[in-house]
Amino acid sequence: MNKEQVSDPIVVLSEKENEEEAAREVCLKVKALLPKGVKLMLIFFTSHYRASLLRRNIDVLLLPENILGIQSSSLIFEDKVIKRGIIGCCFARDGLGVEESLLTDVDYENVELILRRSMLRLGGERSFTLSSLSPSVELGGYLRGVELFLKSAFKVLGIGFVKGHNSSIRYIVNSIVGKGLATIFLKGNIDVELRRVGGFLPLGRDFTITRVSEKGDIILEIENQPACFLYKRYLQEKFDFLKKTYLFQLYPLGVRVNGEYKLINVMEILDDGSLLCLGKVAEGERCKVMIGTRDTLIAAAKKEAGYIKNNFSPCLVLLLYSLFRRDILKREAEREIKIIKEILGKNFIIIGLYCDYLVTSLPGLEEYTAYTVEGSSLSLILIK
Structure with a gap:
């Protein structure tokens, strides 16, 4: 990854109970740190907050050019699990290309069409593609679209939720709030590395x-x-x-x-x-x-965190934690997050959320023609 320091992304947290106050706190902190405006805002929020009201407040107070919001049962901020809160992650850098979409009718033809159209709008360059799939999305349709697109795309990451406790998941994509397949495409002045942690x-x-x-x-x-x-x-x-x-x-x-x-x-x-x-x-x-046992899973997390610490310069780390893994580790799950943060140190900033499964391009290939769908791993996404 590029060793050059950059002024963003800026990461802020609010745990205020009132959603208007929470949105205001996040936006005012961002404005103080990024006075020239926000090109892209990623916002993670728990189910206590209404997506539509958050969107309106962000529009009034910050007005980012692009926004992708993802709701989850719990969030991760540095070494802590946040049961109620909002995390804002904002980019203002020059040379960053952004495309977004929210699909409610998800079959593989629609997915492939959106992927190809967005890549063309970004100039045909390879990009990092981040998607979030609500429980209403038929996973097979998404995967078929990804398979058709992988050879001409770059790195693909899908964050998935299944029916049950996550049935009410909502997304924010620019002016739209709803369910379905939310996707963001990034190219240009951004460097992304996908790292997976297993331990099985x-x-x-x-x-x-x-x-x-x-x-x-x-x-x-x-x-x-x-x-x-x-x-x-x-x-x-x-x-x-x-x-x-x-x-x-x-x-x-x-x-x-x-x-x-x-x-x-x-x-x-x-x-x-x-x-x-x-x-x-x-x-x-x-x-x-x-x-996988508690010992083997945590040992794998320690090993991967050590590898990142020794081989990458400080950056933003997006930590995506599967609920199945949490079920295995139980009380040790939060300790695993603390261990990762302790090894990485204060210069690596960690934000993240809990999900049911992850779709990830397999690393180490010249062309990303293979991927994995896993519900027992965690992913560390390095963003510089």
């Missing part, structure tokens, strides 16, 4: 996925047997309990891609013994059952 270890030998559903989101057979046999083999007496409590995301499958394991989270074991998965799988892929 493989169990036993490889098995071949021999039959999947048409959409690729259900594994029907492994080694020509009902797919659930793999879990019965390794988990034995735990199998019935985990099936009843929907806790198989604690034991994702691992498929080796480009020298590392891509996690496939099993959301449910269906009545016929097939595995409903998060994302897509392909026939012929070789998989293993993976297991």
Whole structure:
């Protein structure tokens, strides 16, 4: 990454209960630090605040050229988990190209069209593409669009939410407030690095996925047997309990891609013994059952934070934390965030949020033709 220091992004936090007061505090802090105006504002906010009212107040007080707001159950600011608050992250730098969109009708043709149109408006240059998917978005349609676009795009990051506690998620995209697929495209004077933290270890030998559903989101057979046999083999007496409590995301499958394991989270074991998965799988892929403990997950976070500290200059770090990972670590989840901050030090500024899953381009490729959909990892996005 470019070692040159820049004056932005500016990051501010408000934990005021009143949404008008919170928006005002964020905007006034930003104006004091960026008097020449804001080209792009990223705003993360908890469900206590109404997106429409936040948008109106930001318009009156700050009037950024572009805005992307994402709602989440909890936020992350430095080494703390914020249960109620607003985080504003603002860019004013010259040479930054920005395109935004909010899609409510998400099939793969719409996704590909928006991706290509936005890239053309940015001059055809490769860009960083950040999307957030509300529970109403059909993940398969988004992934198909991403697959068609990856060869001509650059780095793709999707933040996903599923039904349940996140059903009311709202986005702000410029003047629009709603649900759907919110996407922002950045090019030019910005440098983005995607880092993933796993910590899951493989169990036993490889098995071949021999039959999947048409959409690729259900594994029907492994080694020509009902797919659930793999879990019965390794988990034995735990199998019935985990099936009843929907806790198989604690034991994702691992498929080796480009020298590392891509996690496939099993959301449910269906009545016929097939595995409903998060994302897509392909026939012929070789998989293993993976297991993560508190020790292995935190050790992986320590290792990645140390690597970033030693190989990158200080920058903004966007920390995206999966709720499944939090379920595994329980009380240790907040300690993991504190450990990451402690290792990175005060010159790396951390902001982030909790989500259900992440869609991430796999690093280390000249062309980003592969991606992973994971619900048990955390991502560290370095922005300079």
